Amino acid sequence: MKATHGAHAPCRATPFDDTPCDPTQAAPKPAVPHAAQTRDFATSSLRQAFWQHLRFTSSSNPKVAKPLQQDDLPPLQGFLDDHAGLNGGRVVKPGYDGRLRCTEYDENGKITLVDTEFKKSELIAKYSLLPRDLRKIDSSVLPHILVRPSAILINLLHLRCLIKHNRVLVFDVYGSTDSYAQSLFMYDLEDKLRQKQASTAAILGGNLPYEFRALEAVLVSITTALETELENVREPVMRVLRELEEDIDRDKLRRILIYSKKLGTFEQKARLVRDAIDDLLEADDDLAAMYLTEKAQGQEREDDNHEEVELLLESYHKVSDEIVQVSSNLISAIRNTEEVSRAILDANRNSLMLLGLKVDIGTMGISVGMFIAALYGMNLENFIEETNYGFFGISGFCTVLSIIACMYGLRKLRKVQRLSMWGREGSGRMKLGGHNRAREVEERPMAALAENDRGRHLGETVEGIRRAERMREWQDAYKALRETHKDAKAGAAVGAVGRR
Structure with missing residues (x-):
């Protein structure tokens, strides 16, 4: 695109102005309203017109072309964003402004x-x-x-x-x-x-x-x-x-x-x-x-x-x-x-876990019996091939061994399930009689308490000592009660003899 010197070429002072002007003269500065009242909408056509104006001005007479003015630029937000919608170049007013x-x-x-x-x-x-x-x-x-x-x-x-x-x-x-x-x-x-x-x-x-x-x-x-x-x-x-x-x-x-x-x-x-x-x-x-x-x-x-x-x-x-x-x-x-x-x-989850443990114990018992059967599955001489009762004897032995293993596992499981306030280990039981009622009391020796309290915190140790003292007091009271019962029985026997 060529332009002769002195000829007027169409140019735009603003992106929407088609008035012919002299490129050697500065473009008239348009009146810009207050920034808070501007509502320019940046679109792709606006930016295209801006770039056309820029290329035409620089190629027509680069020696005398004036630099761009601030008002010739489109809004920055719409200029950089192709998808700027209705908010492009618009000053947003506060919600209710005080x-x-x-x-x-x-x-x-x-x-x-x-x-x-x-x-x-x-x-x-x-x-x-x-x-x-x-x-x-x-x-x-x-x-x-x-x-x-x-x-x-x-x-x-x-x-x-x-x-x-x-x-x-x-x-x-x-x-x-x-x-x-x-x-x-x-x-x-x-x-x-x-x-x-x-x-x-x-x-x-x-x-x-x-x-x-x-x-x-x-x-x-x-x-x-x-x-x-x-x-x-x-x-x-x-x-x-x-x-x-x-x-x-x-x-x-x-x-x-x-x-x-x-x-x-x-x-x-x-x-x-x-x-x-x-x-x-x-x-x-x-x-x-x-x-x-x-x-x-x-x-x-x-x-x-x-x-x-x-x-x-x-x-x-x-x-x-x-x-x-x-x-x-x-x-x-x-x-x-x-x-x-x-x-x-x-509780339901524990029941399911318990069922799983029982199944595992049964599997373990069967595995013990199958281990014996697997030993006889080797192609080696075991000196009972010619006996008449070897098969029945080994089968019965494996079955009994499996049952014993299952019973042992179930017994251990019941011990694990049985919980008490004193724990599961070292608890002896003694029955208290009186008025035809039997009561069970946990008997914890002092040595066992001292052994269990090792390596614990101070609070737990003190609590264990207190439990031992309470148990000792209870044992003393029980002994005194038994002595009282013995004296009462002896007195009753003496009275019966005297009446006779």
């Missing part, structure tokens, strides 16, 4: 704002909060009930609320999976706020203020959600436990493992809710500061004057504690069932 979306209720229970976004700085200034308060609200790790001079901040499971003396803000968490439970809470909160008397007013002896009605709606929603989740977990767990009592198989053990994990997560969640309420009940100053309506009217309460809110919190603390106890009992039942199942499986 904003919180919430719904607001007024003092009459009417919704004034629906899914309205607020900056955190606006919420801090409007409701006299601290940045760390919103950080706890925005977190989903630990439940909190925070009392501030003019507001109550609640972060419990799927609910995040800010309660004032005449306003309630319900925060909508991005990516929440409990939208159904939160929707039910919205309706219940609206009904509670429209009522001048809540369900616990009869217990507390009067009308509840606005903030306590909102607090009760939150606690009702939380405890209801916990009870519903507990019922959904408890029924399948109890069913699987009943099935495991009748039959232990692989599928049931796998299901009980899954339910155990779910129940453990639920129990931890319920325990955190109970602990959050318990921590609030332990703080008298926070309980007194929860009377926001009286505080807005200029009335101050003493730190120990908080009976209404304490009774309200204690009632729901009891409910949450019952949920925790039920879930803990279920977890204990699962663990006990797992231990029993493990013990049964171990």
Whole structure:
């Protein structure tokens, strides 16, 4: 491709510009918007146009060609990646950029704002909060009930609320999976706020203020959600436990493992809710500061004057504690069932191993008899070929030898199976009589204990000495008892002779 000097050749100042220009002149610099607003899509056609522009400019007049400008380059991510999709060259905006979306209720229970976004700085200034308060609200790790001079901040499971003396803000968490439970809470909160008397007013002896009605709606929603989740977990767990009592198989053990994990997560969640309420009940100053309506009217309460809110919190603390106890009992039942199942499986495995050992012992006995028969299978003179009873004699001898070997092996196996608290070796037995009852006592001499305690740790040695002392005391008591019986018998005999 040739180009004469002074002639205008088509070139592109930008990859999408077909305006003819002079290659000796610098390409006009296009206006570039702000980096955060650029949404360039890097495609293969864009890169192809860029390389064509580069080859044409360098071959037309390399002496006067201007170097590439920064704005002539395509986006780096799309330039290097042929498979860059819609994200190529695009500046990704943060998820909510320090904003919180919430719904607001007024003092009459009417919704004034629906899914309205607020900056955190606006919420801090409007409701006299601290940045760390919103950080706890925005977190989903630990439940909190925070009392501030003019507001109550609640972060419990799927609910995040800010309660004032005449306003309630319900925060909508991005990516929440409990939208159904939160929707039910919205309706219940609206009904509670429209009522001048809540369900616990009869217990507390009067009308509840606005903030306590909102607090009760939150606690009702939380405890209801916990009870519903507990019922959904408890029924399948109890069913699987009943099935495991009748039959232990692989599928049931796998299901009980899954339910155990779910129940453990639920129990931890319920325990955190109970602990959050318990921590609030332990703080008298926070309980007194929860009377926001009286505080807005200029009335101050003493730190120990908080009976209404304490009774309200204690009632729901009891409910949450019952949920925790039920879930803990279920977890204990699962663990006990797992231990029993493990013990049964171990016993079955031991039975199979015992059966294998018995088969091995029988094989060993037969092998002993076959060894004798194999010796007679050699082509050598054994001097019994001409006898009439040689075959029957050798066959009977091999059979008897095999039986003896099997009996010896089974006897050793029974000794290995027989376990006691004192061990298997060196245990003598003596019978104790008295009132027609026979009792067996392990007799361990001191020398045997000292011999067995050699090479052991200090704790094991001391325990062996204590066992020897207890055994010696028992032997002394037994001797004294025998002497007493002898004296009683002698006295009875003397009395009988005297009566005669």
